Amino acid sequence: MILKTIFLGLEAGGKSIVIMNGDDAERLGVLSLGRVAIRFNGEEKTAIVHKSSKLADPGTIGVCKRVWSDLGLSEGAEVVVEAASFPDSLYFIRNKLAGRKLGSDEMREIVEDTVAEKLSDVELSAFVTALHSFGLDLDEATYLSLAMIETGRTMKLDGGPIVDKHSIGGVPGDKTTLLVVPLVAAAGLLIPKSSSRAITSPAGTADRAEVLMPVTLDLDEMRGVVERTGGAVVWGGAVHLAPADDIFVKVEYPLSIDPLLLPSIMSKKRAVGADLLVVDIPTGRGAKVKTIxxxxxxxxxxxxxxxxxxxxxxxxxxxGEEPIGSAIGPALEAREALEALMNMGTAPDLVDKATAIAGMILEMAGRSDGKVLAEELLRSGRAVEKMREIIAAQGGDPDITPDDIVVGEERLTIESGRPGHVLWINNSSVAEVAKAAGCPKDRGAGILLHKKIGEVVGEGEPLFTIVAERTSNLRRAQERLEKARILAVGDRMEMLIHEVKERPVVKRSFNLDR
Known part of the structure; x- marks a missing residue:
């Protein structure tokens, strides 16, 4: 069937989607969410079909941005459209839905078809749900990791060993990477760190780093920075190390499930050539992992x-039972990380965690007394010098100071209504209120904690300050605060947590940031 193209201008989530008139689709024998092969000037693209009599007249086909650019189409161009068969990977997904174990070739074909956009959102949701329901054994997780590596780009660096670190996330304010990378690089090791933007948190590592320097480097640019300085902190989405993972995350997020945690992390670490890796697993109430x-x-x-x-x-x-440091939000966290690198003594828990993890990496690479060495690199100023090298190499201002970092001017400080100690801090509530204040889109928004767990509080003393760039967001955060209790002050831990008077609707917090 020959149809004339109409450019719809739809991003369609980066998917290959076309809209056909119902009569044309029926003549081809294609249902909604079926597939068609589109041919133009010797090129072919498979796309998922949606039907509409309003957006596409008979004889025309509405084309989303991805298909339009991949085929090099123009308005009114004539394309050959034929029904496409279901990919074999769909049958492998059905096998997993039946609880069967998938082999290496089956996993690879599912991932290849995912990257080639041959699977619809419904089919991808079925796959991710099947992984969540039946789990992945270590063989399947390995097969999936390898397939994700093979369908993305990889980086080769001369020298070695190549080291890396990763946190499974879930704790607000964890700007540890902004210290670990320069600490490790200052010791002469290579640490190419690709990081995520926030998905469910107030700030991802890429969001924090972007306050200090550009992070949307491609793979060649990232390699150049690491070769010059020993380290880099870039946004993983720009280097396309494991593109399948970016697609799977978009399915996991609305379902509030994360069955691909291990293959997602490990595939990206192998893709940058990591030989040695430290994985940070925050643990405790309010973290992803609850017990040791x-x-x-x-x-x-x-x-x-x-x-x-x-x-x-x-x-x-x-x-992982409270935020790391006192700052939550991209600019606030970048400022706190820079202060810590400059030995300004503002976040002892952040420094302790960063030097401990950097020390583990150093010892894996053969250095002795890793934490002591990391502390010396920080104290001597070599770590902040290295960070400034990295900032310059990535296109930022190497002379940036904490005072140069702009944060929101709208403030609301919450004071304690009684004396006592901070008994607990609710990580989920901290994240919710910070996001209501505008994080992560508003870089200068967030929360500043004035007290941490165990610290003495006097009546009327400030507990935390909500920071926003706009009055409307500050008001929204204040409204959210009425439903989300951030911390508790008392003389001792109270035995009654809360009273349940009606059948509750349990809403579990969900953290998906990698």
Missing amino acids: GEADLLAKDFMEIGSRLGITVRCAVTY
Whole structure:
């Protein structure tokens, strides 16, 4: 069938989608969410079909931005459209839905078809749901990791060993990477760090780093920065290390599930050529992992998959029951990280965690007394000098100071209504209120904690300050604060947590940032 193209201008989430008139689709024998092959000037593209009599008249086909650019179409161009068969990968997805184990070739074909956009959102949702319901054993996680590596780009660096770190996330304010990368690079090791933007958190590492320097470097630019300075902090979405993961994340997020945690992390680490890796597993109430026992089991899986991929892995089980440092939000966190690198003594817990993780990496690379060495690199100023080298190499201002970082001017400070100690801090509530204040889109928004768990509080003393760039967002954060209790002050931990008077609707917090 020959149809004339109409450019719809739809991003369509980066997917290959076309809209056909119902009569044309029926003549081809294609239903909604079926597939068509579109041919133009010797090129062919498979696309998912949606039907509409309003957007596409008979004889025309509405084309989204992705298909339009890939085929080099123009308005009114005539294309050959034929029904396309279902990909074999769909049958493998059905096998997983039936609880069967998938092999290496089956996983590879699913990932290849995912990257080639041959699977619809419904089919991808079925695959991710099947992984969540039936789980991945270590063989399947390895197959999936390898397939994600093979369908993306990889980086080769001369010298070595290549080291890396990664946190599974879930704790607000964790700007540890902004210290670990310059600490490790200052010791002469290579650490190419690709990081995510926020998905469910107030700030991802890429969001924090972007306050200091550009992070949308491509793979060649990233390689150049690492070769010149020893380290880099870039946004993973720009280097296309494991493009399948970016697609899977968009499915996981609305479902509030994360079955691809291990293959997602490990595929990207192998793609940058990592030989040595430390995985940070924050643990405790309010973190993704609730108990040390669960953390140890997850660490075992990371280490096993690492060995299968040729990566030596150690895991850091870290304290995750309160935010790291006192700042939550991209600009506030970047400022706090820079202050810590400059030895301004503002966040001792951040420094402790960063030097501990950097020390683990240094010891894996053969250095002795890793934490002591990391502390000396920080104290001597070599770490902040290295960070300024990295900032300059990535196109930022190497002379930036904490005072240069602009944060929101709209403020609301919450004071304690009684004396006592801070008994607990709710990580989920902190994240919710910070996002209501505008994070991460508004870089200068967030929360500043004035007190942490265990600290003495006097009546009327400030507990935390909400920071926003706009009055409307500050008002929204204040409204959210009425439903989300951030912390508790008292003389001792109260035995009654809360009273349940009606059948509750349980809303679990969901953290998906990698």
